[in-house]
Amino acid sequence: MIELEGLTKRYGEKVAVNNLTFTVRPGIVTGFLGPNGAGKSTTMRMLLGLDRPTAGDVRIDGKHYDQLKDPLTYIGALLDAKAMHGGRSAFNHLLCLAQSNGIPRKRVYQVLDTVGLTAVAKKKAKGFSLGMGQRLGIAGALLGDPRILMFDEPVNGLDPEGIHWIRNLMKSLAAQGRTVFVSSHLMSEMALTADHLVVIGQGRLLADTSMADFITQNSRSYVRIRTPQRERLLDVLHGAGVTVVETGNGSLEVDGSKSEHIGELAAQHQIVLHELSPQQASLEDAFMQLTAESVEYHAHSDTPAAPPPQPWGDGWKGN
Amino acid sequence: MAAIQVVRSEWTKIRSVASTVWTLSLAVVVTIALGMLISALSKNEFDKMSRSDQLSFDPTFISFAGMSLGQLAMIVFGVLVVSNEYSTGMIRTSLAAVPQRATFLVSKIAVATGLSLVVGLATSFVAFFLGQAMLGSHKASIGDTGVLRAVIGGGLYMTLIAMFSMGVAAMLRSPMLSLGILMPFFFLVSNILGNVSATKKIGRYLPDQAGSKIMQVVTPVDDSTPYGPWGGLGIMTLWVVAALAGGYVLLKKRDA
The missing domain is CATH 3.30.70.980 (YebC, transcriptional regulation domain)
Known part of the structure; x- marks a missing residue:
């Protein structure tokens, strides 16, 4: 269970997350949907105690993140597949995380097996493809066998097989009674995995509804x-x-x-x-309509796609 | 969160990256090799030296001459241990695993300091004995007054240089920025300030100038330094404490 209460993050004048209040429940996949720059990642970082909220509160099973003893055994998160030292092997990356939370070494072998990285366990992470990096990040999230899992844009840049694998993984984790909180900027992706939907735009809560209700209302x-x-x-x-x-x-x-x-x-x-x-009408259209006013970076159709070609040598004049 | 778990985790981190091995090996090799070279040269030059230079001749200190260059490798080690976390993005994974930032930073610095101390002491003893071997008849003995203090002090000096770098890197986060400030500072600025008579009085309170006093056994004839070997090391320790405290305050305050 994750509870957000009036969660707000301000960077100077700019409000990244604006008074968010919602609850993420166990046993289902909760989709966290919003256009790019809506504040999804900032919200997730505050949840993990990485960024400090300007106002409001977020609690994991009733506690603040830094009050959790061995937090990886409560909540596992994949924020960014690149959030690891590329020079360290997959095994050592997971081992140092396991040791910091008192998780036995044999669990490292188990999660490597779960994500299918056993064969490359001794290889340095910088040689990994995006998909392999994503799998290693997920292995880190699963390490403490936590009741809550959080994934930030897990399917970004994955091939169809990888996407399929992650969808099934999230569904099976929820079916085991765990809380699964996953962000995406793609409605179509959420429609396939999420049971519940939290939509934000420009940091504000736009919808907090079951997927079925969202479909009947919007399709x-x-x-x-x-x-x-x-x-x-x-x-x-x-x-x-x-x-x-x-x-x-x-x-x-x-x-x-x-x-x-x-x-x-x-x-x-x-x-x-x-x-x-x-x-x-597609759910994508419904989502676009819902967030239309809150999209921060509009693409303007009247903007030329590329600057007009310039004759050779003009760049030298430092125009 | 048992701190011992975090220390174990930091040990895994430090031993599993290549930069630890190459920075520390470089520090060892450069310090010892350059110390031997300068000791050998000094032996040959001794007879041509002025009377006062001969009186100030400090065989122990000369065998540590390689530290002026070897310390740069210790600086790289100290900077990379901390700033690697930021440059790779690992810091977010690390702080999600250990949200108690004081425990995180103290464990990381304790592990890196322990390793620096072992490497620093070993380097210092080897540099001393090999340096003395090069000096021939002008050599000092480990049993002479103040020599053992100077040799152990050499190990402490290398450790404190690494710790100071860790503190600076914790404040600045970027490895390039940290190295861009620390390397020229210790290689050039500090030496210039310490050797120009107008700035000498300020220069000798800089961490490396004050700290290296511990490696001196023979006080130069015209020396007017207002502190002794341990006083100098104390001044250096204050710099280290300040850098680490600054690093901690910023880590505590900032978003990761």
Whole structure:
């Protein structure tokens, strides 16, 4: 159980995390979703006592992080796959973490086996691929067999096989009754793994809801229609009491999943249809809409993608 | 959190990176080799020296001449032990494992200091005996007054230099910045300040100038230093305490 209460972090004028209050419960995967720069990593660092909150409080099983005896046995975290000394072997990296928390050496072999790094245990971490580094970071999180696990963007940069492995790992950890708290900036990724969703934008809490509720609330299903006899169809649908939305590109949209009904109406009135397709608004769209106002770094479509090419030699003039 | 667990963990950390081996080996080799070379040269030059230089001739101190260069390797060792944590990002993993920052820093420094002391004492004794062997008839004996103190002092000096560097690195965090300040300071600035008559009075209170007094057995004829060997080492220890205290205060206060 992780409890945040009015958690706030300010860097000078800039508010990175703004009055966050929510609880992460055991037995489920809780997704921590937000656009880049929303304050996810800052929140997680405060949770581990690495950054000090400007205001508010965060507790792990009712205690502050630095009050935990052997904290790795309470909570294991993967913050950054690169947060290790590249010159140290995978085994020694895990061994020094284990020793600091009184975890027996044989557990190091166990977690290396769990993440599939036994064969490269004696190799230096700097030779590892991103995926292997991620696995080593996860081995570190699992080391103390903790009841709470926290992963910051664990699938970033992984190949499909690695992504699949992490998803299954998180689900199985939650199924064992552990608390699993995982951040991502991808709604589609969360939809596949998370049971509960905490959404933040610009440091503020935007949603704290179950995944199922989020889907039913945000996934609009509708029917898209294209027809050369647009006016006639509109009349017919109005006559039948169906609300139609006219979109800019010439197609019509009807909320709900009534494609059979609309097809039958069109057939009765002998209207030609070019398209009649049930559609589902993606969760990604719903997430984008939710966070639209709070995205810090907008990409502007009118910005040129690359500077215009310059003739050779201009760079020398120090323009 | 038992401190002994953290000490064990820090020992694993320090013995599992290559930089520990190469910095300490370099300190040993450079200090001993340069000490031998300068001892051999001094033996040949002795007869050409002035009367007062002959009276001030300190065979023990001469065998430690390599320390002026060897200490730079100790500085690199001290800096890397601490700043590696920051330059690699390991610090976040380390502090998540040991959130008690005082325990973390004290354990790290205790382990690195213990290792420096063993290496420093061994280097000092070897440099002394090999240096004396080079000096031939001008040599000092370990049983002479003040010589054993000077030889043990040489080991303490190397240890304190490493500790001072650890403190500075804990304050500055960046290895490049720490080395960029410490190396020129101990190699150039301190020597210049200590040798120019206008700044000599300030220069002799710098950590290396004060600390190296412990390795002197024969006081130079025109010496006016207001402290003795242990007083000098005391001044150096104060610098070390200040650097480590500064490092601790900043580690405690800052976000990792």
